[in-house]
Amino acid sequence: MNTLTLIATCPMGLEALVARELKELGYETRTENGRVCFEGELEDIARTNLWLRTADRVLIKMGEFPATTFDELFEGTKALDWPDWIPEHGEFPVEGRSHKSQLSSVPACQGIVKKAVVEKMKQRYHHEWFAEDGPRYVIEVSLLNDIAMLTLDTTGPSLHKRGYRRVATEAPLKETMAAAMIQLSRWRPERPLYDPFCGSGTLAIEAALIGWNIAPGxxxxxxxxxxxxxxxxxxxxxxxxxxxxxxxxxELEITGSDIDPGAIEIARAAAKKAGLGGEISFQHLPVNKAVPLGDYGCLLTNPPYGQRLGDDREAETAVRQLGTLAKRLPTWSMFAISPAKSFEHYFGRAADKKRKLYNGRIECALYQYLGPLPPRNRTDS
Structure with missing residues (x-):
C-alpha cells in the first residue's frame, strides 16, 4: 500500500501543540484550521492513536475533489478505493458537514456518499446488499468552499476518552485540554504540580501520564x-x-485538592484506574486552606466560573482565593483556564501572557503567570 495521508483533528487553537507532538514522534506536518496533516503507513495509524495527547481523532484522507452538484459528489466518491479498506461485512455509516458550499444539505450529501460507496462495493464483492455486521468504518464527507474531502475515522470514541475516567464531576475538563495546558506550562516532572480545584483529577492524572511518558491511549x-x-x-x-x-x-510531586469530597473520591478512583493511584495525592480542602509544598512548582487549574456552575458570586470568590494563594507562592508559576473576562480583576493582577483556547464550545483564555525558573544544578552546566 502506498503512503497514507493522515489527519489529526483538534480544537481550534491547539494545532501547534498537535504538530509539535507529531514532530516529536518523527512525522513531517502541515497545519490547517482544526487539523494537522502528515504522511504515514498502517503502523502509524496505531502509533499516533496511542500517543497523541492533544488531538481528537486520527483520520485517513481518502480523497478530495470539487463538488458543486450531487453528480460530482457521487462520481468523486465512487472513484475512491473503498473496498481496499472496507471488507464486504464492514459497517460504514456516513457523517457529514458543509460550510460555504452549494451542497448545503448535510443529510442529502451523506445519502449520496453512502450510495456511491455501496456502488463501489458492489463492483468488488458482487453483492446487491451488505449486512454491515462487521468492523466499523465511519466515513465523513466534509464540504468547504465547494471542495469535498472524504475521510475514514480510525479512532472511534474521541481520543480524550483515555479509559481511566468512568464518572465525572459536574463540569470536567477534557483530557486533551488538560494535556494542552500542561504542555503550554512547560512543566517538567522534577517540579511540583498542584491543582487547587482538581474536580475529577484530570489535570493531575494527565501530568502524571506525561511525567512517566505513558502513552495516553x-x-x-x-x-x-x-x-x-x-x-x-x-x-x-x-x-x-x-x-x-x-x-x-x-519521582513525582503531583497534588490536587477540592472543596467537594465527592470529587476527591472520583479523582482517586480515576487515578487508580490509570495505574497512578500511589503517585498522586488528592486532598479534601478549600482553596484558602491549600498549602502546596516545594519551590518552583506549577499551579495548574480550571477554577469554577458562573457560566459553568451557575453561581457568579461563588466563582468570583474562588478566583480571589486563587490570587491570594498565588501570592503565597513567589517561586511558582500559575496557569488557569477561564472564560471570565474579569478573571484578572478578581485574581488581583494582570497575566503575563494570555492564550485563547476552547474548552468544549466555550471560548476561554489560558491566563499565564510566570514565576522564576528553577536554578540549574552545577552538574547541568
Missing part, C-alpha cells in the same frame, strides 16, 4: 484495531513499544 481500544488491513501485529508492536517507553522510576 495505552489503556483503551480503537475502532481500527478490528480492521483486517492494519492487522493485530501492528497494534501489538506499537503497544509493546509504548510499555517499554514508560519511565515509572521518576
Amino acid at each position: 495505552i489503556r483503551r481500544s480503537f475502532s481500527s484495531e478490528a480492521w483486517p488491513i492494519i492487522g493485530e501485529s501492528n497494534w501489538e508492536r506499537v503497544r509493546e513499544e509504548a510499555y517499554d517507553a514508560v519511565k515509572d522510576d521518576i
